[in-house]
Amino acid sequence: MTREPPTLQFDHVVREFAGGVRAVDGVTLSLAPGSFTAVIGPSGCGKTTLLRLAAGLDSTTAGRVDAGDMSGSRSVCFQDPRLLPWRRVVDNVALPLELAGVPRARRHASALDVLQAAGLAHASRMLPSQLSGGMRMRVALARALVTKPQVLLLDEPCSAVDEFTRMQLDAEILRTWRACGATTMLVTHSVSEAVWLADRVVVMARGRVHADHVVRVERAARERGGVAFIGEVEHCMRLLAAASGAASGEEAA
Amino acid sequence: MNAPAAGVRAIAWPLLGVAIVLGTWQIGVMMSGVAPYLLPAPTAIARAMWESRDMLAAAMGRTALGAAVGFTCAAVAGILLGSVIALIPLLRRSLYPLATVLQMVPVVAVAPLLQLWVDNGLPMAILSAAIVALFPVLAATIDGQASVDPGLRELLKLYGASALRRWWKLDFPWSVPATVTGLRIAAGLAVIGAVVGEFVSGYGGTRAPLGIVIQAAMRDARTDLVFAAVALTTVVGFALFGAVSLVGWLLVRRWHASAVNESEDRR
Amino acid sequence: MWRSAMVVAVTFLCLHAGCDGSKDGASAPARTMVRVQLNWVPEPEFGGIFAAQQDGLYTAAGLDVDIRKGGSQVPVAQLVASGQADFGVMTAEDVLTLRDRGGDLVAVFAIFQDNPTGFLLHESNPITTIEQLWMSASTVAVDANPPYVRLLNAKYGGKDLKLVPYTGALAGFLASKDAVQQCFITAEPVECRLRGVPTRVLSVATVFNPYAAVLATSAASAAKRPEMVEAFVRATSEGWRRYFADASKYNPGIAALNPSMSLEAMNIAAEMERPLIVPADGAPIGSMRLERWQQLERELVQVGTIESGRTPSAGVLWSAPVGTPSGATAAMPTP
Numbered sequence: 001m002t003r004e005p006p007t008l009q010f011d012h013v014v015r016e017f018a019g020g021v022r023a024v025d026g027v028t029l030s031l032a033p034g035s036f037t038a039v040i041g042p043s044g045c046g047k048t049t050l051l052r053l054a055a056g057l058d059s060t061t062a063g064r065v066d067a068g069d070m071s072g073s074r075s076v077c078f079q080d081p082r083l084l085p086w087r088r089v090v091d092n093v094a095l096p097l098e099l100a101g102v103p104r105a106r107r108h109a110s111a112l113d114v115l116q117a118a119g120l121a122h123a124s125r126m127l128p129s130q131l132s133g134g135m136r137m138r139v140a141l142a143r144a145l146v147t148k149p150q151v152l153l154l155d156e157p158c159s160a161v162d163e164f165t166r167m168q169l170d171a172e173i174l175r176t177w178r179a180c181g182a183t184t185m186l187v188t189h190s191v192s193e194a195v196w197l198a199d200r201v202v203v204m205a206r207g208r209v210h211a212d213h214v215v216r217v218e219r220a221a222r223e224r225g226g227v228a229f230i231g232e233v234e235h236c237m238r239l240l241a242a243a244s245g246a247a248s249g250e251e252a253a
Numbered sequence: 254m255n256a257p258a259a260g261v262r263a264i265a266w267p268l269l270g271v272a273i274v275l276g277t278w279q280i281g282v283m284m285s286g287v288a289p290y291l292l293p294a295p296t297a298i299a300r301a302m303w304e305s306r307d308m309l310a311a312a313m314g315r316t317a318l319g320a321a322v323g324f325t326c327a328a329v330a331g332i333l334l335g336s337v338i339a340l341i342p343l344l345r346r347s348l349y350p351l352a353t354v355l356q357m358v359p360v361v362a363v364a365p366l367l368q369l370w371v372d373n374g375l376p377m378a379i380l381s382a383a384i385v386a387l388f389p390v391l392a393a394t395i396d397g398q399a400s401v402d403p404g405l406r407e408l409l410k411l412y413g414a415s416a417l418r419r420w421w422k423l424d425f426p427w428s429v430p431a432t433v434t435g436l437r438i439a440a441g442l443a444v445i446g447a448v449v450g451e452f453v454s455g456y457g458g459t460r461a462p463l464g465i466v467i468q469a470a471m472r473d474a475r476t477d478l479v480f481a482a483v484a485l486t487t488v489v490g491f492a493l494f495g496a497v498s499l500v501g502w503l504l505v506r507r508w509h510a511s512a513v514n515e516s517e518d519r520r
Numbered sequence: 521m522w523r524s525a526m527v528v529a530v531t532f533l534c535l536h537a538g539c540d541g542s543k544d545g546a547s548a549p550a551r552t553m554v555r556v557q558l559n560w561v562p563e564p565e566f567g568g569i570f571a572a573q574q575d576g577l578y579t580a581a582g583l584d585v586d587i588r589k590g591g592s593q594v595p596v597a598q599l600v601a602s603g604q605a606d607f608g609v610m611t612a613e614d615v616l617t618l619r620d621r622g623g624d625l626v627a628v629f630a631i632f633q634d635n636p637t638g639f640l641l642h643e644s645n646p647i648t649t650i651e652q653l654w655m656s657a658s659t660v661a662v663d664a665n666p667p668y669v670r671l672l673n674a675k676y677g678g679k680d681l682k683l684v685p686y687t688g689a690l691a692g693f694l695a696s697k698d699a700v701q702q703c704f705i706t707a708e709p710v711e712c713r714l715r716g717v718p719t720r721v722l723s724v725a726t727v728f729n730p731y732a733a734v735l736a737t738s739a740a741s742a743a744k745r746p747e748m749v750e751a752f753v754r755a756t757s758e759g760w761r762r763y764f765a766d767a768s769k770y771n772p773g774i775a776a777l778n779p780s781m782s783l784e785a786m787n788i789a790a791e792m793e794r795p796l797i798v799p800a801d802g803a804p805i806g807s808m809r810l811e812r813w814q815q816l817e818r819e820l821v822q823v824g825t826i827e828s829g830r831t832p833s834a835g836v837l838w839s840a841p842v843g844t845p846s847g848a849t850a851a852m853p854t855p
Contacts, residue, residue, distance in 0.1 A: 057407060074411075082408045086426050086508045099412040099422075127508055290621040291602060365687060369695060373659060373684045457665065457683030458673065468685065469665030471595060473825060474621045 006068020025207030038194035210243035323382025331390025339398035385446030393435020397428025433501030572759025
């Protein structure tokens with residue numbers, strides 16, 4: 001029985017740190033159920049903080065984050081794979097189920113399933129140290145999928161790998177999203193990645209949302225070298241530059 | 254270079270070093286004519302080892318037993334206590350400084366006191382070995398569990414794991430390499446502790462461990478036997494250290510060393 | 521003016537004639553540094569040495585004596601043989617054993633003519649003879665591997681006996697009614713009596729009776745400075761004579777150096793040790809006979825400390841150029 005994924009709702013969210021620094025300064029966003037939203041922005045714009053608030057790793061100073069009813073699960077993928085080095089791949093992937101109390105045979109089978117779907121079945125008995133960086137990220141993605149999440153949060157998952165591996169991982173992310181249909185939020189500093197993966201690109205700067213743009217190219221038509229695609233990327237980059245400029249303009253003022 | 258040749262090379266150089274030291278020592282003694290009770294030649298020591306081999310072997314067994322049992326007690330106590338202290342921050346703040354005091358008190362000074370509470374012979378050797386070996390294990394365990402990768406910690410918190418489950422599935426396995434390091438240090442110290450305990454209350458006569466053999470030989474001006482017994486004490490230390498190192502290597506070889514290398518590759 | 525200058529010059533010359541080049545310009549010659557290593561903490565068993573020092577006998581003999589206290593782990597014989605101490609108090613078997621191993625020691629003075637070593641038991645302990653003790657399963661605290669233990673093992677077996685190190689601390693003995701430990705007849709039993717703890721002593725002298733404490737020095741240095749050795753021995757001998765004339769005069773000084781033995785116990789010990797130190801045949805304190813060294817040598821061969829056929833007793837006694845240590849007693853300054 002599949003449940004509907006929830007709306008991921010940010011309601012005038014503020015996150016202030018010691019010293020009065022406002023990493024998130026009044027963000028109101030509503031991510032539609034099952035949608036794929038990319039959040040981009042210059043370093044320090046608060047996108048990662050926003051994601052962590054959605055993940056429950058941090059709490060708001062003001063405002064509310066609503067990730068739907070808590071019966072569904074939230075999965076997070078970080079910049080680094082965060083695999084337990086002494087466990088084999090299959091046991092790493094099964095970890096969330098293990099902590100949820102799923103019996104051994106069942107969680108083992110579920111883990112093998114997602115590894116199979118990711119084309120990693122051959123690596124199931126390997127240790128993380130025996131895998132390349134890219135493969136480890138794919139294992140981390142598989143782990144995020146094993147709980148059939150309703151909300152999927154990705155915090156710059158591809159920033160630590162090379163360009164080619166990034167493209168492979170992007171394909172994997174797309175497949176993952178399609179497999180679980182979760183409401184997905186991707187934080188990235190790669191504009192082309194954002195455009196290729198997401199329905200909607202949100203531009204942040206200085207803790208605020210500066211632009212909110214729906215990607216106008218059909219998914220089927222998104223070829224990285226294609227004219228339409230490049231046009232979208234350039235449009236988003238202009239939005240990004242404007243946001244950064246406006247932000248520094250505010251600083252100067 | 255193939256593996257066997259590398260292995261031979263690894264042993265050959267230290268052996269050569271030892272041979273040079275022994276040779277110089279032998280020649281030096283022979284040429285200077287120094288009295289044997291002040292500095293015996295290596296040949297005299299070897300002869301003493303051979304002539305008293307039965308007595309020395311039995312003594313070595315006793316010292317090894319005291320050190321091994323004391324080490325095991327310290328290892329178990331250190332890991333248990335260290336884990337409890339690492340798990341509860343309040344305990345860490347209050348007990349860890351006390352543990353450092355434990356290390357500062359020299360066992361040589363405390364041993365006569367211990368004698369009042371513990372039986373002579375093997376129990377004393379075990380107790381003083383355990384006391385000396387405890388702190389390295391304790392400190393290493395606490396440090397290992399306190400230095401868990403924060404990213405992994407966060408991951409488990411995210412999955413809703415309780416503090417206890419986090420400890421069992423993450424902190425404890427993570428700390429194994431650090432604990433192993435502490436155990437290796439403790440192994441050598443345990444032998445020293447056992448011998449000190451023997452100095453104070455080891456059995457004499459036919460039940461003598463190496464510590465008593467050393468004392469009796471000193472009294473008898475049999476310096477060659479003193480050296481022989483001291484050398485065997487070192488052997489016991491090496492053996493215990495080697496055994497602990499082997500077990501440690503078996504536990505972590507698949508993931509730890511390569512984990513270190515892997516993080517270097519990624520940079 | 522010339523005459524006064526002459527007076528000044530002559531006076532000046534006379535003063536300098538008496539100088540002998542010594543640094544402080546005084547008429548007394550520089551004193552010889554002498555290090556004496558004891559084998560235990562300061563106790564009445566070293567009474568004569570401390571008396572000699574207190575009365576200035578060493579100083580008058582031109583010696584600057586430094587008395588160093590010892591303990592159960594101090595290797596006195598080795599220290600003296602290697603020159604780190606000029607004289608040492610040690611057992612006769614220490615002297616012979618080290619001589620056998622190549623150390624050049626000579627004995628110059630016997631402190632104890634008879635062996636004050638014994639086994640200390642609580643009075644409640646049913647054991648009354650050494651034979652019983654050695655055949656029992658008691659735990660006995662003794663020095664590391666002394667010859668008398670091996671003699672007793674040869675005689676009575678002792679396979680059930682448990683021997684542990686003797687550290688000199690009474691606490692262990694007082695804590696357990698079954699405890700047995702080595703003791704000096706003049707020391708631990710007295711302490712116990714003063715604390716109201718009844719004890720029994722089994723004397724080891726019946727089994728093994730060498731000169732239990734002697735002063736020894738290295739033969740080489742004795743050959744080089746015989747006058748120094750002679751002066752030291754004579755001063756020490758006089759010190760012992762004065763100590764036994766009135767021990768209570770010197771015991772406070774010793775007690776000040778040893779907080780673990782009371783003054784009262786020291787006074788009693790001084791009385792108890794007198795028959796063990798003063799020779800019964802009227803010979804002077806400190807004199808030795810070669811036959812007793814040879815007897816000891818036979819016993820050490822018997823227990824295997826010395827290989828048979830070797831005779832370290834030959835030449836163990838030092839004789840002073842001016843006669844034996846018991847010889848000419850020149851007048852000593854009275855305090």
